Structures are given as C-alpha cells and as structure tokens.
Amino acid sequence: GAVVSQHPSRVICKSGTSVKIECRSLDFQATTMFWYRQFPKQSLMLMATSNEGSKATYEQGVEKDKFLINHASLTLSTLTVTSAHPEDSSFYICSASSSGQTQYFGPGTRLLVL
Amino acid sequence: QKEVEQNSGPLSVPEGAIASLNCTYSDRVSQSFFWYRQYSGKSPELIMSIYSNGDKEDGRFTAQLNKASQYVSLLIRDSQPSDSATYLCAVNKEYGNKLVFGAGTILRVKS
Numbered sequence: 638g639a640v641v642s643q644h645p646s647r648v649i650c651k652s653g654t655s656v657k658i659e660c661r662s663l664d665f666q667a668t669t670m671f672w673y674r675q676f677p678k679q680s681l682m683l684m685a686t687s688n689e690g691s692k693a694t695y696e697q698g699v700e701k702d703k704f705l706i707n708h709a710s711l712t713l714s715t716l717t718v719t720s721a722h723p724e725d726s727s728f729y730i731c732s733a734s735s736s737g738q739t740q741y742f743g744p745g746t747r748l749l750v751l
Numbered sequence: 752q753k754e755v756e757q758n759s760g761p762l763s764v765p766e767g768a769i770a771s772l773n774c775t776y777s778d779r780v781s782q783s784f785f786w787y788r789q790y791s792g793k794s795p796e797l798i799m800s801i802y803s804n805g806d807k808e809d810g811r812f813t814a815q816l817n818k819a820s821q822y823v824s825l826l827i828r829d830s831q832p833s834d835s836a837t838y839l840c841a842v843n844k845e846y847g848n849k850l851v852f853g854a855g856t857i858l859r860v861k862s
Contacts, residue, residue, distance in 0.1 A: 671849065680839070680854040681795070730794045738783045738800075738843045740850055745794040 640664050641733045643743035650721055651751055657717045658746045660731030666711035667733035671740060672704070675728045687714050721750045752777050755842050757853035766862045770827040774840030774853055777821065783843035784816055784823045785850065790836045798838075799825065830860040 640663040650656050660670055669688050673681040685706050687693040693706035705717040714733075718725055726749050732740040756775050764770045772786075783802050787795035799814040801807045801823065807814045813826040823842075827834055837855040844851070 681852050683849060686849055739785065739797065740841075741797060742787075742794040 639739075639741040641667075641731065641741050641743040643731055643746050645746060646744060647747045647749075649749045649751065652722050653720055655717055655719045656721055656748060657715055658729055658731075658748075660714045660716070660733065660743050662712045662733040662741075665733075665735050667714075668711065668736055669734045670708055670714040671732045671734070672706060672714075672716050673730045673732065675730060675745075681730065684716075718748065721748070723750045726750045753853075754778060754851045755840055755853035757838075757840050757856045759854060759856060761857040761859050763859045763861060764830050766830060766832060766860055768830050768860075770830045770834065770858055770860065772825040772827070772838050772840075772856050772858065774823045774825075775821055776823070776840075776842045776851075778842070778844055779818075779821065781818075781821075781842045781844050784814070785841040785843070786812075786814060786823075786825045787839040787841060787852075788834075788836045789839055789855065795839055827858075830858075832860050832862050834858060835860050 642661045644659045672684045675681050684699045685693045685695045687706045687708040689708050689711050695701045708714040730745040732742045734740045754777050785800045786798045788798050789795045801814040801816045811828045815824045839855045840853040841850040
C-alpha cells in the first residue's frame with residue numbers, strides 16, 4: 638500500500654516553456670500533498686503544501702506564480718513550472734499523506750531546462 | 752541552530768556491523784519522527800516512524816526516541832552493502848503538518 642506515482646519521470650524542455658508534473662496516490666486518498674525540490678548533493682527543500690480543494694501554501698522564497706499547484710482531487714496534484722529557465726533544472730519530488738502524518742514519496746521527476 | 756541536525760558523514764561500517772545514525776531536533780513540541788532512506792538519484796523511501804519514547808524494532812532496523820534529550824536514532828543491524836544510501840531524519844511538529852528534514856547522513860557499508 639501507500640504507492641505514489643509521478644509523471645513524467647524525466648523531462649527536457651526549452652527555456653521559456655512550461656512543464657506540468659503530475660503526482661498521483663494510487664491506493665489511498667491523499668488529503669495533503671507536498672512538493673519538494675532537490676538540487677544535487679543537497680537535501681529536500683519543501684516548496685509548497687497542497688490540500689485537496691484549496692489553494693496551496695508556499696514556503697518562503699517560492700514564487701507561487703511560477704510554480705502553479707493544483708490539487709483537484711484526493712488522488713491527484715499537479716505542479717506546473719511556468720516559463721522554465723535553466724536554474725529551474727532540478728529533481729522535483731511529491732509526497733502524499735492521508736489524514737495521518739506519514740508522507741509517502743513519489744519517484745520524482747528530473748527536469749532539465751536547456 | 753537548524754531545526755533537525757544530522758552528521759553528514761560519510762559513516763563507513765563493515766558488512767555485518769551495526770550502523771548507528773543519529774539526529775537531534777530543536778523544537779520540543781515535535782511529536783512524530785521518521786527515518787527515510789534515499790539512494791542516489793532516487794526519491795526518499797520510508798523506513799521507520801516513531802512517536803513515543805523508547806525503541807521500535809522492524810526487522811534489522813531499530814528506531815530510538817528520547818524526547819527529553821530531543822534525540823532520535825536509527826540502528827541498522829547486520830549492515831549490508833545495499834544499505835549504502837543517505838538516511839534522512841524528518842520531524843513532524845503537529846498532526847498533519849509538514850515535515851522538517853535533516854540534511855541526511857551518508858552511510859557506506861563496505862564488503
């Protein structure tokens with residue numbers, strides 16, 4: 638149980654384009670989903686917390702207009718990186734939690750912006 | 752002071768030995784504690800969760816929590832080369848709230 642998927646696993650895009658990443662909880666309903674970013678040899682950095690049906694809460698320093706988060710259902714959240722630039726290249730990881738406290742992570746999406 | 756602190760390592764242990772990973776946290780109201788394992792290039796994988804003082808065992812893994820000392824540890828018995836990874840300590844302050852991660856400890860198990 639507690640399987641979380643992400644799609645795509647890897648994406649390469651041109652600078653200035655937008656990229657959408659999907660996060661799905663496959664066998665449980667996720668009341669809360671979290672989006673993290675991880676640069677090489679660094680720890681996870683929480684970007685935002687999203688609850689189903691409400692606006693996401695962004696961490697300090699994360700631009701909400703650049704990283705659009707939608708959590709339309711209890712099994713799906715999406716992160717859209719708008720007008721991506723090379724500095725947005727990173728490993729994006731989502732996690733999902735049901736009404737409890739444990740977070741289960743997706744396999745991550747590696748974004749490369751050329 | 753960081754909210755969750757871990758020694759970055761690397762911690763090197765021989766195969767079959769006990770690996771001891773430590774983590775301290777600063778906020779006394781913290782209630783839930785987690786250990787995640789992250790292989791290079793992969794996302795974190797939950798190993799253990801612990802909520803009350805004492806030890807919690809699951810196979811070769813034992814989590815230990817001491818809230819008075821604000822200290823949580825992970826012991827890995829009979830360490831295997833496949834245990835080589837970065838181990839992340841995470842603390843959840845309140846029910847349903849976000850996790851605060853430590854920077855992780857790199858473990859290397861040498862055969």
